[in-house]
Amino acid sequence: MIKPAEGNKRIYFDHAATTAIHPEVMAVLMDALENNYGNPSSFYKEGNRAEHAMQQARAKIAEILGVRAEEIFFTSGGTEADNWAIKGAARMHQKKGRHLITSRIEHHAVLHSMETLEKEGYEVTYLDVDADGLVNPEDLRAAIRPDTSLVSIMYANNEIGTIQPIKELAAICQEHKVLFHSDGVQALGAVPLRPNDLGVDLMSFSGHKLYGPKGIGILYKRRGARIVPFVDGGAQERKQRGGTENVPAIVALAKAVELAYSDMAEEAERQIRLRDRLINEIPKVVAHAKLNGHPSKRLPNNVNFSFEFIEGESILLLLDAFGYACSSGSACTSASLDPSHVLLAIGLPHEVAHGSLRITLGRENTDADVDRFLQDLPKVIQRLRDMSPLYDDYKNDKIKALIPFEGGNRLVREGGYGI
Numbered sequence: 001m002i003k004p005a006e007g008n009k010r011i012y013f014d015h016a017a018t019t020a021i022h023p024e025v026m027a028v029l030m031d032a033l034e035n036n037y038g039n040p041s042s043f044y045k046e047g048n049r050a051e052h053a054m055q056q057a058r059a060k061i062a063e064i065l066g067v068r069a070e071e072i073f074f075t076s077g078g079t080e081a082d083n084w085a086i087k088g089a090a091r092m093h094q095k096k097g098r099h100l101i102t103s104r105i106e107h108h109a110v111l112h113s114m115e116t117l118e119k120e121g122y123e124v125t126y127l128d129v130d131a132d133g134l135v136n137p138e139d140l141r142a143a144i145r146p147d148t149s150l151v152s153i154m155y156a157n158n159e160i161g162t163i164q165p166i167k168e169l170a171a172i173c174q175e176h177k178v179l180f181h182s183d184g185v186q187a188l189g190a191v192p193l194r195p196n197d198l199g200v201d202l203m204s205f206s207g208h209k210l211y212g213p214k215g216i217g218i219l220y221k222r223r224g225a226r227i228v229p230f231v232d233g234g235a236q237e238r239k240q241r242g243g244t245e246n247v248p249a250i251v252a253l254a255k256a257v258e259l260a261y262s263d264m265a266e267e268a269e270r271q272i273r274l275r276d277r278l279i280n281e282i283p284k285v286v287a288h289a290k291l292n293g294h295p296s297k298r299l300p301n302n303v304n305f306s307f308e309f310i311e312g313e314s315i316l317l318l319l320d321a322f323g324y325a326c327s328s329g330s331a332c333t334s335a336s337l338d339p340s341h342v343l344l345a346i347g348l349p350h351e352v353a354h355g356s357l358r359i360t361l362g363r364e365n366t367d368a369d370v371d372r373f374l375q376d377l378p379k380v381i382q383r384l385r386d387m388s389p390l391y392d393d394y395k396n397d398k399i400k401a402l403i404p405f406e407g408g409n410r411l412v413r414e415g416g417y418g419i
Helices: 023-035 045-065 078-092 108-119 137-143 166-175 247-262 264-285 312-322 341-345 367-386 389-395
Strands: 072-075 099-103 123-127 148-152 179-183 202-206 217-221 289-291 302-307 356-360
Touching: 023 247, 045 072, 045 247, 072 078, 078 108, 078 148, 078 179, 078 202, 078 217, 099 108, 108 123, 123 137, 137 166, 166 179, 247 264, 264 289, 264 302, 264 367, 312 356, 312 367
Parallel strands: 099 123, 099 148, 148 179, 179 202
Antiparallel strands: 072 217, 202 217, 289 302, 302 356
């Protein structure tokens, strides 16, 4: 029986999926739930107090992001913000044209919004990316047409962590007077982005990716950028999004943004050090392992590897038994037999894309967590390969490896560490 390394503590390595609420954010949230329950549209004292708290939060977020308070709109999360930006911009500017541009590695909130618009008669160009997941700005320039009304390219990819040249892409759109939207969900709190500096017209954010509550997000809409309102039912958010505002979550989100920006440089440096340890050490302890995403132009906390001869779902299940919460580039856990569209877009063959693992670090992760993981991961991969018919074929020289291994064809590394 293969046993995990010593230590009973569960290690959370899936901060790209969601984060635990920061204690200071939780304190703000609980206080608002108890004492700031008024409807901000009401005229009496409780409503006025809630309205004041909400506008203070809006002003704080705007100040940190370097934008105007009236350019911040609160949503239910990043998915709604993406939907609103894309559908709202496309429908507002359809007289200019019904041609839209995005990339093949966007989050499904973007891709599915584009698919919906295609059913309405819009035409979408999906830009290819290179092997590191980068969009070539010249490809964007070549794709823009007189009838192009919107471009949407994410700031940083949620699976492989690659950071796009957003400022350059936005500048190209400005030259052609085309609205530019960027999904910044994974980036807010991780890198010191400011929409004005980037030149974007629209940008989406989500609270639960930076130790804030779920169910709250932001759409930044540059003053002068026009989009169709997305939710009908009231005059909230300056008549742009109906529905009673989630005041407790809004004030908690403002606290989360404040905390993230207060020590961002130091925390990013710490996470990059841990990230790079994993990037450098994993191929040394596990054979036929490939890093996915750009080696340096990536989020501070993101590590994504493909392991040949096995599937991502099996890796996740066994790592969970060993005490780790990670995620996979494979869509198996979403009841799909297809591997990640992102990994296929960067050129991985299906056989390799199926065996992917995403590790995303957070504030609570330490060197000891990385040490333990580097001991346990080889055991997990070896156990799964021992059960793999593909790996058996490889050992018997019936198939060749698609991911090269620095140790050649040796099946056991010196010292018995890994394979």
